[in-house]
Amino acid sequence: MNSPAHKKRTTTAALLSATLLGTLVTGCGGDASAGDATHVTVTVGYQSKTINTVTAGTLLRSLGYFERELKAQGKRDGITYEVEWQDYATGAPITAQMTAGKIDIGSMGDFPLLINAARGKQLNRPTRLVSVTGYNLRGALNTVVTAPQSKLGSLKDLKGRTVSTSVGSAADGTLVRALQEAGLDPDEDIRKLNQQPSVGASALQAGSADALSQFVAWPGLLAFQGRAKALYDGAELNLPTFHGVTVRKDFAEQRPKVLDAFLAAQIDATRYLNDHPVQAAEKVAEATGLPPEAVYLYNGSGGIATFDPAVRPELVAALKKDVPVLRSAKLVGDVDVDSFVDDSAIKRVYGSEYAEHLAATPDPSRSEVWLKGEDRTRAFDSPFALLEFVAGHKDQVRAAYVPDATTGTRWYADKAVWVRDGKELSPFVTASAARAYAQAHPGARTVSYSAALEQAS
Secondary structure (H helix, E strand, O other): OOOOOOOOOOOOOOOOOOOOOOOOOOOOHHHHHOOOOOEEEEEEEEOOOOHHHHHHOHHHHHHOHHHHHHHHHHHHHOOEEEEEEEEOOOOHHHHHHHHOOOOOEEEEEHHHHHHHHHHHHHOOOOEEEEEEEEEEOOOOOEEEEEOOOOOOOOHHHHOOOEEEEOOOOHHHHHHHHHHHHOOOOOOOOOEEEEOOHHHHHHHHHHOOOOEEEEEOOHHHHHHHOOOOEEEEEHHHHOOOEEEEEEEEHHHHHHOHHHHHHHHHHHHHHHHHHHHOHHHHHHHHHHHHOOOHHHHHHHHOOOOOOEEOOOOOHHHHHHHHHHHHHHHHOOOOOOOOHHHHEOOHHHHHHHHHHHHHHHHOOOOOOOEEEEEOOOOOOEEEOOHHHHHHHHHHOHHHEEEEEEEOOOOOOEEEOOOOEEEEEOOEEEEEOOHHHHHHHHHHOOOOEEEOHHHHHHHHO
C-alpha cells in the first residue's frame, strides 16, 4: 500500500496462554484493574486464525510490540503493565467478554462489530471502533465454497440445499446479500446451519452441508488443502468488508495511554507486515498452524487483504449498509454507527500522517510465485507471464497466485478456473465467473490448469 513510513520499533514477544471459548477472566481486565495504581493487566481478545486481524492479534502478539510499548509507558508512569491474550474462533465471545467487563480491547469483522456496538449499548457497556486491521474494498474477504467434486455451479443451485455459516458474521452477511442478488430468499430457499468455521468445514467434508460461507482464512485454507472449491467470490458484491479494533469506552477513558500504546503497536505491526510480507506470513503460520501459503494468499503483498489502521470513510459507509441486514435477521435493532466509530485515538497516534493514510490507494493484486527455499516472492506483469515461469519451474514452485480477471481477487493459480481466448489466458476464482466471461467472448472456452501451462510453455 502506498503509505508513509513509520519509525520501526523492535520488540520481544511475551508469550501468555489463551483461554478456551467462553472462559471468564478473573483478576484482570478493565474492572479488576481500573483502580489499581501499581499494576494493570490489559486483556486483549483476538481471533488467531481470522488472519485479517493479525496486526491487532496473532502477528502483534508474536512480535511483542504491545508489551514493549507498555513497558516504556510503565517507566514513565510507574505502573507495571501485563498483557493477557485471549484467543477465540469468532467475534461473538469477544463481545460477550467485553460486555462482562472481562476484555478491554478486541478485534472482529464488520458484522460482529455492529453486534458489539448494539450489545454494548444494550448492556450499558458501550464500546467504540477505534481502528481497522485489514480490509478489501470489494468484499473478497468472504467466500462461498463447495466440495471439490460438487456439481453446484452457481449460487442459484443452492436452492433447497444446506449451507453452513456463522450467523451474525461478515460471511453470513455476504451469503445473505449474494443469495438475494441471485433471486433467492436467504430464509426460505436454503437450510442454514449456524456453525463455527471449523465445524462447518467438517460438515462440508462429511456431506452434511452442501456449501460453506466463511471469512478469511477458511475458504483459502480449504481450497489450498484440496477440500473445497470456490462457488462465489465475495468481491462480486463490490461492497467493502473489513475487520477492526473495538475497545470498551470506559477503559479507553480510564486508560487512554494504554489505548495509544496498543494503536502505536498496531501501526508498527502493520508496517512490519507490509515491509516483510513473507516473513509475516511465516510468523502467523507458526502461531496458528495454518499453511504459510494460505496466509500469504490473504496477507501477502497485493493480497486479498489490505492492512492499515486508518478508519476509511468507505468502510464506515459500508458499516452503515450492514445495519439493515443484521436488523432484518433480528440480530440488532438500530445502531448509531457514527457514535460507535471513534478515530480520535488513531488519528492522535498517527499525527499529521493520518490524512495521507485515508487517501492512500490499495495496491492492486498481482501475479506472484513463491519458490521453495526462498524468503521472497517473484512478481509478474500478467498471469500468462506467471504461467510461462511456472511451466519451466514446476518442481520448484511452492505456491503461485493470480488475480481474478474481473474482480481482481487473488487466488491460487492451480485452483483458478482458466479461460483461453485466442492467445490470452485469463484466471477466475469461480467457474460461474469463467463461464460468464466465456459467453461474452465468442470463441473463448474454459481449460484446465495443465492445459493453460502447456499453452504458456
